[in-house]
């Protein structure tokens with residue numbers, strides 16, 4: 638389940654190449670990095686580093702762990718990915734070509750439900766304005782339990798009673 642994409646003028650690869658070239662010390666866009674960016678942006682998904690590494694392993698992609706770590710940091714810096722902290726876990730989410738959104742996170746099964754709500758945007762705009770603060774974006778995380786986990790819990794309860 639994902640939100641409708643936002644139209645962008647460049648592909649994530651082009652955008653990242655440009656970012657690397659425009660750094661104070663320009664860097665080369667390596668084949669491993671291109672593979673990694675293509676893999677990450679092939680479909681919308683939230684992932685942590687371990688999941689990504691396992692995924693790359695399954696896909697038989699030969700990208701070193703160090704390259705994965707370094708590239709993730711650069712992708713965040715380039716505005717292509719966004720980091721979301723959920724307790725001790727850090728999850729990456731598409732930022733480029735994807736609308737700003739919030740998350741409901743199930744603490745039992747890890748499901749992340751994306752949503753947008755105009756009233757939240759309006760409230761945050763107002764708060765920022767009151768503080769003369771220029772917002773670059775937001776990503777609310779609401780922790781709790783999802784419908785499936787709630788249903789499982791009440792089914793168990795019915796069984797016990």
Ligand SMILES: [Zn+2]
Pocket residue numbers: 743744745746747748782783784785786787
């Ligand atoms: Zn759940």
Ligand SMILES: [Zn+2]
Pocket residue numbers: 683730738740751
């Ligand atoms: Zn998301």
